[in-house]
Amino acid sequence: MNKYSLVGDVGGTNARLALCSLDSGKISHARTFSGLEFDSLEAVISHYLAEEKQQIEDACIAIACPITGDWVAMTNHTWAFSIEEMKKNLGLKHLEVINDFTAVSMAIPMLGADDVLQFGGQAAQEGKPVAVYGAGTGLGVAHLIHVDKRWLSLPGEGGHVDFAPNSEEEDSILEVLRDELGHVSAERILSGPGLVNLYRAIVKSDHRLPENLAPKDVTERALADTCIDSRRALSLFCVIMGRFGGNLALTMGTFGGVYIAGGIVPRFLDFFRASGFRGAFEDKGRFKDYLQDIPVFLITHDQPGLLGAGAHLRQSLGMTL
Secondary structure (H helix, E strand, O other): OOOEEEEEEEOOOEEEEEEEEOOOOOEEEEEEEEHHHOOOHHHHHHHHHHHHOOOOOEEEEEEOOOOOOOEEEOOOOOOEEEHHHHHHHHOOOEEEEEEHHHHHHHHHHHOOHHHEEEOOOOOOOOOOOEEEEEEOOOEEEEEEEEEOOEEEEEEOOHHHOEOOOOOHHHHHHHHHHHHHHOOOEHHHOOOHHHHHHHHHHHHHHOOOOOOOOOHHHHHHHHHHOOOHHHHHHHHHHHHHHHHHHHHHHHHHOOOOOEEEEOOOHHHHHHHHHOOOHHHHHHOOHHHHHHHHOOOEEEEOOOOHHHHHHHHHHHHHOOOOO
């Protein structure tokens, strides 16, 4: 008889919950709940388990905030909780709470050829370090290494490193945003709100007044080719995504591949494919040759956070991925 565990992927807007087969890692019975409809994450989980009529002993929840101890307070939501208290209240024997990009990175060993699209480079080298990053509400970053038959995710807050311009156009973007924001991190550009920041900075650097646009507006105008400023912003977004990914590859020698996650890039896939992304990824001066063979993959699996939460849990219970 197959035994199920509970897995979750919790962001600032929605909480996704599912069952994970401990035998195979397969995800099933996935449901998405609005975070606005429940007072706490524990309430969402209790509701889900009651609906699914499942008795669960083991769980892993991936959540969009740093995990530094027992107390978890979400960055973009009012939910906060004690891991030990939630474990006790839900009657669990084993509860893991991990960063959302730890989960995305742990999904990578579980992905098949149909779950990714490759952008340049050669084949990924088995056993070599991996980097994963993704633009959504923010910019998530993690690395993954393979040690003694175990996958180890190296989480961090790499999205908050300094934005490093590499052209006169990017210099002007930084100047405008520094005046507005003070510290300009990579996340201030490589995210949904960041795309709007790019658009606004492009217009303001030309001494004009920007419109009040949402990220979707910038993307739609760029793809329809009805707004040159939006098209410049989206083009520059792709280039800076490439530069940032190349930096991650250099830092860890990620010949196991660089993986892009998050919900933004799939919305303009053809545009991204034709953009300066790969050229910018390799544009590292004397180290261009070093980067040329490193493959970049876009994750197309619809639930990598849930898949990775299951992989993390199964490995923590002693299974080999």
